[in-house]
Amino acid sequence: MKHVANPIGETKVKGLTRRAIAKQQTRAKVLAAARRLFSEQGYEGATIRDIAAAAGMSTGAVFANFTDKSDLFREIMINDLDNVVQEMTEAAQKGRGVEDALLRVFTAGYAFYKGQLPLARAMFSISWSPVEGKAVRSFQAVQKMIDIMAEQLSAAVERGELSQEADVKLRSQMLFDAYLSNYPQAIFGGWSLEALQARAKDQIRILLAGAKRG
Incomplete structure (x- = not known):
């Protein structure tokens, strides 16, 4: 796979920077974990802390991708x-x-x-x-x-x-x-x-x- 360095030093893969790809992957993990917990516990029962733990990341990482x-x-x-x-x-x-x-x-x-x-x-x-x-x-x-x-x-x-x-x-x-x-x-x-x-x-x-x- 061809990697191309852009002017600000980030590496692009098929038009996306590694940072953008990592962000997409993080969002996908959070959404998958949230869906499972919402399905099991309902909206009120699932907390951001629970969702973050199920996704294997910090609550800060969740809030970096979703407002609340x-x-x-x-x-x-x-x-x-x-x-x-x-x-x-x-x-x-x-x-x-x-x-x-x-x-x-x-x-x-x-x-x-x-x-x-x-x-x-x-x-x-x-x-x-x-x-x-x-x-x-x-x-x-x-x-x-x-x-x-x-x-x-x-x-x-x-x-x-x-x-x-x-x-x-x-x-x-x-x-x-x-x-x-x-x-x-x-x-x-x-x-x-x-x-x-x-x-x-x-x-x-x-x-x-x-x-x-x-």
Whole structure:
């Protein structure tokens, strides 16, 4: 691998300085440790000291990369939401008709978080706080989820499955709200994935009822 010295004396590897690479590696270790502890202990239970110890570094190293615990948790949330968007996108492509596609989208989201309930509980609690909740709703991934639902509705209109008068923007927002509304049952009520699917199927059917073509 070719190393190139830059004017200030740092060595570059494939366009990145060794310092930048080390910083990326440190951040990755901290995020991995934080994810594990948040998943095991929830947001309140995991401390910066615990996270630093699990990552094999000092608390100073953690604070050199993240402002505080909420900053660290926010990055984990963003990464997870991006992954959910990808899984929703892939799920939608397998749909047979608009209702099936939307149900697959909903299910992809629920399945992702059912496997990590302590982390999901922390995310849900934070998303409803006045300050953090506003930040969460502004994440690009949240709008992308709504866009995925809108795309399915638009495609259904083009196929003639839904009427031309269907309000895609409003219905996609309503569908997203319905998707979110099931998380309390998933996270705190212990509902199975099958129960969530059954509820989501009814919600989707009702929300699309007025737009279905004869």
